[in-house]
Amino acid sequence: MFLIFIFLFPFASFSQEKEIQYENKLLWEITTKGKKEKSYLFGSFHTNDKRVFQLSDSVYVALNNSKAIVLETDIYAMFKDWDTRYDYLNLEYDNEGKPYTKSSSASRTSYGDEDGMPQFLDLYFMQYGFNANKNFYALEAIEDQMSLVENPFNFSYSYADQFIQAEDKAINLYLSGNIDALERLLRTSLKWNPDFFDNLITKRNLIMADGIDSLLKKENLFIAIGAGHLGGEKGVINLLRSKGHHLRPVLYTKSKEAIPEKLEVLSNKSYNYFDSITQLHAVFPGKPFDIDKEGVVLNLIYREMGQGNSYSIEVIAKEEGQTLQSVAMDYIQSPGDSKKTEGVFDDETRYIEGISDSYPEGISWVRVIDSDHYFAILKAYGGNKFMNSPRPKRFFDNIWFEYPEEDNR
Numbered sequence: 001m002f003l004i005f006i007f008l009f010p011f012a013s014f015s016q017e018k019e020i021q022y023e024n025k026l027l028w029e030i031t032t033k034g035k036k037e038k039s040y041l042f043g044s045f046h047t048n049d050k051r052v053f054q055l056s057d058s059v060y061v062a063l064n065n066s067k068a069i070v071l072e073t074d075i076y077a078m079f080k081d082w083d084t085r086y087d088y089l090n091l092e093y094d095n096e097g098k099p100y101t102k103s104s105s106a107s108r109t110s111y112g113d114e115d116g117m118p119q120f121l122d123l124y125f126m127q128y129g130f131n132a133n134k135n136f137y138a139l140e141a142i143e144d145q146m147s148l149v150e151n152p153f154n155f156s157y158s159y160a161d162q163f164i165q166a167e168d169k170a171i172n173l174y175l176s177g178n179i180d181a182l183e184r185l186l187r188t189s190l191k192w193n194p195d196f197f198d199n200l201i202t203k204r205n206l207i208m209a210d211g212i213d214s215l216l217k218k219e220n221l222f223i224a225i226g227a228g229h230l231g232g233e234k235g236v237i238n239l240l241r242s243k244g245h246h247l248r249p250v251l252y253t254k255s256k257e258a259i260p261e262k263l264e265v266l267s268n269k270s271y272n273y274f275d276s277i278t279q280l281h282a283v284f285p286g287k288p289f290d291i292d293k294e295g296v297v298l299n300l301i302y303r304e305m306g307q308g309n310s311y312s313i314e315v316i317a318k319e320e321g322q323t324l325q326s327v328a329m330d331y332i333q334s335p336g337d338s339k340k341t342e343g344v345f346d347d348e349t350r351y352i353e354g355i356s357d358s359y360p361e362g363i364s365w366v367r368v369i370d371s372d373h374y375f376a377i378l379k380a381y382g383g384n385k386f387m388n389s390p391r392p393k394r395f396f397d398n399i400w401f402e403y404p405e406e407d408n409r
Contacts, residue, residue: 017256024177024252026227027058028237030216031246037220040066041212041236041247043182043227044125045174048109048116048306052174053124056252060262066222069129070215071122072208074138080289080301083360084110085308085383107383109308114383118285118304125224127286131268139211139225140204170228177252179231186228202234209239216245273300274402278315278374283398285311297374309382310361311395316375324375328352328368331377335363349400353393365392371401 030039040062045052063069086108106114119127129136173182183201190197212223229236237247258266273282275298282288288300288311298315316327332340332354340354353367356379364381378399380392 019252019254021056021177021252024056025179025230025249026174026177026252027056027062027250028230028247029250030221030240032216033244035216035220039216039221040223040250041230041240042222042224043174043177043179043230044122044224045171045227046111046120046122047171048112048118048120049171050116051171052121053117054175054254056250056254057259057262058250058253060259060265062250063125063128063222063265064261065220066134067219068135068137068215068221069125070137070139070212070221070223071126072138072204072225073140073142074136075123075126075305076287076289076303078142079305080291080303082303082305083308083310084303084305086110104384104388106385107308109306109383111306114307114385116306118307118309120306122224123305125222127271128265128268129222130287131271132265135219137211137215137221139208174227179227179235182228183230183232183235187232201228205229205234205236205239209236209243212236212240213243213245271302275315278376279371279402280313280315280374280376281400281402282313284395288313304382307382307386309386309391310380312379313399314377314379316377318370318373318375322375324350324352324368324370327370327375327377328354331358331368332356332366333358347400347403353396363387365396367393367396369399369401371403374401376401 026043028041030041032039042059042062111120117124126136128134170182170185173185186201187197190200208225208229212221215221215223225236231237241247269285271284271287273284273288274280278297280298282300284300284302285304286302288302291299291301293299293314295316296314297317298313300314301310301312303310328340332352333356334340334354335357338355340352342350342352344350349369349371351367351369353365356364356366358364361379361381364379365387367378369376369378376399378396380395381387386392
């Protein structure tokens, strides 16, 4: 009987070699009365563990075909000021004054460590949506999510071990796609405070189901919420069914060779930013957040919350008497024996770069460039592996000021 309710995407022949998981129920097709286009509900897991990124072919098809991405909340706006690193760098210097970290191990973060993916899974979906120019909707207000963090319902650290053990069990259940067992595990792990489960899961399920019901009338969606919200009598799946939507699980299949939809989704791995006032071009891994800052023309930041890396650009207007050297002196506060590098690029843009140790970023790579009217201060910082990789300078090399064609630079 189970197979009767499994929906198969007609995108590939079963003659191909595939991995098939018949019991995996993380992805659900939603049919809404009066609409031809299907939407999809996916159970996510808030981690950057590479195992949870082993997505089925069907997930990539659903992502590629969707017009909008829907998450529990606007995660990036919620945590735009949050550095997720647990470990901070401890530098040494070689004979040439070049810095390196004492440890080559992966730095830990709130969502895993540097050996995982740059973003945790939910934020990866959000990043993909922006890079692919899709709409984005949040099911909950940021204030509602923050209230859960600020009011932990009398949480006691004596329960910390229980949560760690539950997470280990949960990720194994998640990888099998057993959403009902996940819901039971979550309920059991929170039995010390029933109100906590009610506020964290049950009440939020009602809010999210109402939001999904409303959004389904607009366009076809890819909806990703925590897998613990899907199953159970009062889970989002049953709540949506009670509102008249038809939901059925989509079979987990994974082809040995990447299908076209997967290649298309994976190709959206950068966000091109352009500011018409300063003529600044920048390529970020994802859409940056623009934060107001007094005395600054532009203040952009993009965070990889899974690995704990941050990329930022601050643009300031040139003032009389300011030079590239004076700005670099202010922004590149080199620690120890670290040395700055100064040079000129092929387009005649001047730059100064080096390691800086300043609050609140800690150790960061910094490059300062200028145009006729502006200075741009570029920063990149993260864990051990990130800081010893070419990624910071690769980010810097994809930022430039555009000059008019008649400019003979």
